[in-house]
Amino acid sequence: MPKAHWIIGATHGIGRAVAEAALQRGETVYASGRDTLALATLTAAYPKLCHALALDITDQDAVILAASKLPSPLASVQVYAGTYTPTAVADAVWADTLKTIAVNLTGLLGVVHAVLPLLRAQAGQGQGSQLVLCGSVAGLVGLPKGQPYSATKAALLNFCQSLRAEELAHAARSHAALIDVRVINPGFVKTRLTAKNTFEMPFLLEPEAAAAAIWRGLNHTNRWMINFPLPMVLLMQALARMPAWLYFTLARRM
Ligand SMILES: NC(=O)c1ccc[n+]([C@@H]2O[C@H](COP(=O)([O-])OP(=O)(O)OC[C@H]3O[C@@H](n4cnc5c(N)ncnc54)[C@H](OP(=O)(O)O)[C@@H]3O)[C@@H](O)[C@H]2O)c1
Numbered sequence: 001m002p003k004a005h006w007i008i009g010a011t012h013g014i015g016r017a018v019a020e021a022a023l024q025r026g027e028t029v030y031a032s033g034r035d036t037l038a039l040a041t042l043t044a045a046y047p048k049l050c051h052a053l054a055l056d057i058t059d060q061d062a063v064i065l066a067a068s069k070l071p072s073p074l075a076s077v078q079v080y081a082g083t084y085t086p087t088a089v090a091d092a093v094w095a096d097t098l099k100t101i102a103v104n105l106t107g108l109l110g111v112v113h114a115v116l117p118l119l120r121a122q123a124g125q126g127q128g129s130q131l132v133l134c135g136s137v138a139g140l141v142g143l144p145k146g147q148p149y150s151a152t153k154a155a156l157l158n159f160c161q162s163l164r165a166e167e168l169a170h171a172a173r174s175h176a177a178l179i180d181v182r183v184i185n186p187g188f189v190k191t192r193l194t195a196k197n198t199f200e201m202p203f204l205l206e207p208e209a210a211a212a213a214i215w216r217g218l219n220h221t222n223r224w225m226i227n228f229p230l231p232m233v234l235l236m237q238a239l240a241r242m243p244a245w246l247y248f249t250l251a252r253r254m
Helices: 012-023 037-044 060-067 094-124 149-174 209-218 231-240 242-252
Strands: 004-008 029-031 050-052 076-079 129-132 179-186 223-230
Touching: 004 012, 012 029, 012 037, 012 209, 029 037, 037 050, 060 094, 076 094, 094 129, 094 149, 094 179, 129 149, 129 209, 149 179, 179 209, 209 223, 223 231, 231 242
Parallel strands: 004 029, 004 076, 029 050, 076 129, 129 179, 179 223
Antiparallel strands: none
């Protein structure tokens, strides 16, 4: 039986490239997003393998309904739904701030609430899975002019870390298969999300290269945080670890 994945945010950008890579390997994809036209082109290209489950991730009833239509076992649930408004806090529009939190954080937590019982049930029958949530290198350190986007990604990282610990404990305690919680932290990827940026983005990747890094990380490593590209990750980690006086001296110029 081919592997089956539920990919939310499969209509555009990174999630679309992740979905297409799986479909090209002959795996089954349940593809979600709001853009029904984009879902139709994906299902038309892979009529036997791709199934559309249109939803808005901020509508928890829609998420629960879509989850009820999934097959079992699922190899992975992956969430790439995300939104971004490049602003400093002082200039932010409150509605944009609420939307960013609703999609990037509340929406992802809602998916976890909806699928955890399904994944635990299949784990109880010996079928492990991967639960993959998309963060960002922006969640590794607070940088100016990226809020509240960076804050949602930092919160997501914290959430995934504790969820992974819980699932490791649950699998050991109940002798069930593991729900392997992973977080994806990309650097800059050329999508409609980053098309809003007016600055030059260092180490910019195409979505297909991002998808290749993601599948490499998921299928061939045990790394719970899949961070890429390396130069961008090293830069962000250096900023996160430097003394506060040095960090603020640099960050105030950004
Ligand atoms: N591009 C980058 O440089 C970069 C870097 C780090 C992290 N990321 C993260 O990567 C993920 C994908 O972003 P991207 O760059 O690929 O952006 P994108 O091209 O704009 O794709 C975003 C995806 O999220 C879906 N989405 C947005 N709002 C949604 C909602 N309310 N309900 C359901 N789906 C929704 C979109 O589908 P519909 O429009 O069809 O709903 C689309 O499929 C995001 O989590 C983003 O934060 C991106």
